[in-house]
Amino acid sequence: MKQQALIDGLKSILTTLKTELGADACALYDKKGLLFGIGHRSNAALLSKVTQLIISIDNLFENNGVGCLDYVLIASQRAGIAVGRVPSTPTTYLCLILPNSDALGLASLGLNAARSEVTSLLSKLVEKRSEGGCAAPQ
Numbered sequence: 817m818k819q820q821a822l823i824d825g826l827k828s829i830l831t832t833l834k835t836e837l838g839a840d841a842c843a844l845y846d847k848k849g850l851l852f853g854i855g856h857r858s859n860a861a862l863l864s865k866v867t868q869l870i871i872s873i874d875n876l877f878e879n880n881g882v883g884c885l886d887y888v889l890i891a892s893q894r895a896g897i898a899v900g901r902v903p904s905t906p907t908t909y910l911c912l913i914l915p916n917s918d919a920l921g922l923a924s925l926g927l928n929a930a931r932s933e934v935t936s937l938l939s940k941l942v943e944k945r946s947e948g949g950c951a952a953p954q
């Protein structure tokens with residue numbers, strides 16, 4: 817099942833984030849790889865690893881027919897969010913909440929955030945979205 821494959825892949829990425837980067841790591845990128853902001857431990861090794869994680873998540877989305885990511889935030893202490901757009905419905909956003917535990921919450925389509933501490937962040941991300949959005953399939 818594609819949804820289960822997506823969840824399993826995200827669990828694997830979250831585990832990698834926790835074990836290889838340690839706590840207090842977060843980064844915000846856009847689809848083109850531009851860095852908008854990074855949290856604690858902002859060094860070259862961290863940037864490199866987070867970039868790899870961003871690419872992995874983006875590939876998971878595309879390989880499972882979910883869409884693509886425009887912006888993504890990964891945080892290892894509280895929650896991480898991936899915000900993307902499903903190409904067939906440009907005004908719809910996909911929100912994924914990745915809590916720092918084995919339980920991974922998959923939010924429904926739309927701005928349906930289950931954690932109050934990330935709601936305002938989601939609003940800011942949506943406001944910052946580029947007009948380019950997702951690239952057309954090749």
